[in-house]
Amino acid sequence: MTRRAGIIGYPVGHSLSPVFQQAAFAHSGLDVVYERWETPLPDLPARVAALRAPDVLGANVTVPHKEHVIPLLDEVGGLAARAGAVNTIVNRDGRLFGFNTDGPGFVAALRQEAFFEPGGRAFLLLGAGGAARGIALALLEARAAAVDIWNRTPERAAALARDLGAPARALADLPPLAGYDCLVNCTTVGMKGGPDPEGLPCPLDSAGPGLLVVDIVYAPRVTPLLRAAAARGLRTLGGLPMLIYQGALAFELWTGLPAPVDVMVRAAENELARREGAAR
Numbered sequence: 707m708t709r710r711a712g713i714i715g716y717p718v719g720h721s722l723s724p725v726f727q728q729a730a731f732a733h734s735g736l737d738v739v740y741e742r743w744e745t746p747l748p749d750l751p752a753r754v755a756a757l758r759a760p761d762v763l764g765a766n767v768t769v770p771h772k773e774h775v776i777p778l779l780d781e782v783g784g785l786a787a788r789a790g791a792v793n794t795i796v797n798r799d800g801r802l803f804g805f806n807t808d809g810p811g812f813v814a815a816l817r818q819e820a821f822f823e824p825g826g827r828a829f830l831l832l833g834a835g836g837a838a839r840g841i842a843l844a845l846l847e848a849r850a851a852a853v854d855i856w857n858r859t860p861e862r863a864a865a866l867a868r869d870l871g872a873p874a875r876a877l878a879d880l881p882p883l884a885g886y887d888c889l890v891n892c893t894t895v896g897m898k899g900g901p902d903p904e905g906l907p908c909p910l911d912s913a914g915p916g917l918l919v920v921d922i923v924y925a926p927r928v929t930p931l932l933r934a935a936a937a938r939g940l941r942t943l944g945g946l947p948m949l950i951y952q953g954a955l956a957f958e959l960w961t962g963l964p965a966p967v968d969v970m971v972r973a974a975e976n977e978l979a980r981r982e983g984a985a986r
């Protein structure tokens with residue numbers, strides 16, 4: 707029996723998940739078709755109910771449905787419940803289990819791709835949306851020493867820090883970067899097609915030489931922030947590894963097999979390069 711998986715969101719036309727998940731299934735010799743399940747909100751209950759069919763492994767969930775799917779599931783894992791967001795659904799014999807692999811994918815990318823252990827380290831997160839929430843939670847779980855949050859709209863940072871509890875805290879003003887081990891851009895500044903594609907989410911003048919600069923934006927692959935960091939000789943990590951590792955963790959939840967991460971990275975990079983070439 708050919709089995710199915712897919713991504714639920716609206717829109718999903720530009721999602722890279724079908725590209726690298728399909729590559730992973732093919733590489734692993736699994737007869738699975740990964741589909742784009744574009745789902746307007748009114749259709750969400752029926753879409754999620756359809757995941758209970760015996761040929762469905764599960765789904766990824768993306769914007770704007772990560773919160774909306776929760777009441778439609780049978781069980782939601784601890785981290786997903788605390789994040790208030792599910793990005794992976796697993797169908798086990800008709801029961802639907804919700805997980806969140808976004809934050810753990812970020813931590814895995816830090817460890818595997820930047821050789822950076824978050825435990826005991828000081829982080830500054832820029833942004834206070836859903837992406838920042840998932841990452842902050844995973845960093846607290848990984849025992850980061852400090853998770854400071856700064857956001858353009860300070861009330862959102864304060865609300866997020868309150869939710870998370872110590873050692874997370876909100877900063878009203880951008881602090882000097884010298885005291886941090888890692889800076890993470892969780893805003894959409896620098897994103898192609900976003901509100902400020904050429905912008906920097908913060909200046910880097912105060913950075914110490916050991917700062918790791920991470921951007922969760924993956925299109926373009928080298929954002930203005932990453933370019934500025936590299937020009938200062940700082941270590942950088944782009945957003946693609948986080949995307950791949952959240953997908954790799956989802957693949958492992960669906961299949962019980964280790965994800966072929968390298969195959970997934972290559973498939974995603976090829977597709978991004980194709981798109982960047984096509985846009986020129």
Ligand code: ATR
Pocket residue numbers: 832833834835836837838857858859862892893894895901902
């Ligand atoms: P997500 O769930 O993907 O994190 P979001 O909830 O829309 O998306 O959050 C986007 C983040 O980018 C927010 O922190 C937002 O700041 P505000 O809370 O002040 O809106 C931030 N952001 C978006 N555009 C920005 C800009 N031009 N300058 C600074 N921050 C920006």
